[in-house]
Amino acid sequence: MSFLPNIIFFIVLTTSIGYFISNVIKLRRNINLGIDLDIDVSKDSKKRWANMAKIALGQSKMVRRPISGALHVIVYIGFIIINIELLEIVIDGLFGTHRIFSFMGGFYGFLIGTFEIFAILVLVSVSIFWIRRNIIKLKRFYEDSMKGWPKLDADLILYFEIILMSLFLLMNTTDASFQQMNTGNIVSGYIYPFFENYSANTLHLLERSFWWMHIVGILIFLNYLYFSKHLHILLAFPNTFYASLEEKGKMSNLKSVTNEVNLMLNEMGSNPTETIDDNINEVAKFGASDVSDLNWLQLLNSYSCTECGRCTSVCPANITGKKLSPRKIMMMTRDRLEEVGKNIDSNKGVLVDDGKKLIDDYITREEIWACTSCNACVEECPISIDPMSIILEMRRYLVMEEASAPSELNNMMSNIENNGAPWPYNQMDRLNWND
Amino acid sequence: MSDKLKVNTMSDYFAEGKTPEVLFWVGCAGSFDDRAKKITKAFVKILNSINVDFAVLGQEESCSGDPAKRAGNEFLFQMQAISNIEVLNSYDVKTIVTTCPHCFNTIRNEYPSLGGNYKVYHHTQFLKKLLNDGRLKIKGGSYKGKRITYHDPCYLGRANNEYEAPRELIAKLEAELIEMKRCKSNGLCCGAGGAQMFKDAEKGNKEVNIERTEDVKETNTEVVATGCPFCNTMLTDGAKTIEEERKISVMDISELIAKAQDL
Known part of the structure; x- marks a missing residue:
């Protein structure tokens, strides 16, 4: 009978980790629905590791906004540091030990003391986050696309963190032997007097309950990630690693188009500078109308987005009341990708046409045409997501596959085609500015 | 001629x-x-x-x-x-x-x-x-001591990380550079990029160039310098729409230099 808790713990632990892994596999599969991206990671891996260390681990872009940045850094450090304690909890749970690392004495006290201080700091920071969201109601948390699940998701994460931190402190408080050690109970030592009068048995029962609730809570939170914007705590790392190293102004040149243009110029008797590459596969489609036309990095971006809305708050179109919101572009991309993923799951691994696509069903043309390509959203994202590239890819689809650009843009393009300028001026008059 | x-x-x-x-x-x-x-x-x-x-x-x-x-x-x-x-x-x-x-x-x-x-x-x-290289000399001339603000064109700033060259030139004019609240990598677009120059804006509650011209206005400067013909058009239109008593003149940096040198 005495092994029963350990067996239960083992089952709970392996089941939750197993379920988490199964979702990670699904996540990978969904991201790989995207088309290939032409990047050679080995070529500049040093730079990529450095970016990851600086931007994801070092939070360098978070602190562009000092208040939320500082609070986030606290929660982030707290999260990482308290997870060290998780190791002890897992060992204790599996082998029926109690505070197996406490033999370290003073150093153990120092560690737990640090965790307790961070637990308090996290509680304070998370409460401020909650106030910013629910009392101050910062504008960036309140656009239409944030209604319903995104709002609930954001609040749930905060509640999770509040509950987990409280349970951690209560677990320490009600641990009589830990309190007797009187080292490391920097915070819980002050809560202990409230429990002092309980009998040893009750105290033990409370301690066990808090211990279990804490670890089970953590495992639930772990499995919650896949369904939540909170995935960013993991995906921020690959996201910053694979993010473009090019100048932000550089937009990729479609190779399939280069081939066709060269063929065309050849027929026109012109002599192209590039030779024609016969190895380029025929591309059935230009641009993107659905998630499977985007590249896998753009899909990874969508799962990494934590909907903070910094991008939207600096978007000139959004600031001036247009429908476009870069955050919404990312949210819709993820929603559609999830829908496609579920479609595949429920149809034995094959996508059955559901008559829907990213354009129109999730993202309207009005949004797509409102972008000024100013790169403010890309610059602002704390984990190097690029919403602009998705917008431009959808424009490519609208123009090259559907020929459905706004009529003024069609005029502009036919001017370029006919007289080499976006306005109807003759190329022969190009030097007239000097008359 | x-x-x-x-x-x-x-x-x-x-x-x-x-x-x-x-x-x-x-x-x-x-x-x-x-x-x-x-x-x-x-x-x-x-x-x-x-x-x-x-x-x-x-x-x-x-x-x-x-x-x-x-x-x-x-x-x-x-x-x-x-x-x-x-x-x-x-x-x-x-x-x-x-x-x-x-x-x-x-x-x-x-x-x-x-x-x-x-x-x-x-x-x-x-x-x-x-x-x-010592080939060009810039003296303050007519802009000496004047308050000038600078609008970062997106395609020079964020797109290509060039924020300093234009500012160094303004400094050479011995003008006082007053930064807008949104500047450098936080600079606000003028509204022309991404082919917007050639079409009407989507429905909203304001034009982007007005939003940006208001940033200029806040600096209380008479001159806004920029380095892009499209930003120039957008800000010039914005200044006209706002119709201030105090006239805002939108100038390219090359124009400022040419004027300061009496060219």
């Missing part, structure tokens, strides 16, 4: 068997837009005043393809790009300077993989280089 500036074309040079130090890519705005033509002239006056050996393509220049590319027409962009590269390469062009950040960005970042490899300068970078 008396104020006609000395400008040679690449074909003039070619006929004489010579190559200029730099090709000045004028751009569509600089060639055809009445306001932007003044920027072109100001820049040429500066180059001529210190005898920089430059040439333009003239009738052989064509749209860089930027607006087509940002509007989603990759075909048209590459048609333009590949034809332009052919012309540029036939003259063996090595160095290009342009007064338009959009042409600058496209030729610098998007032409190389299509076979066009050049050292490309935005005119503020080129002027800074002339300054550093």
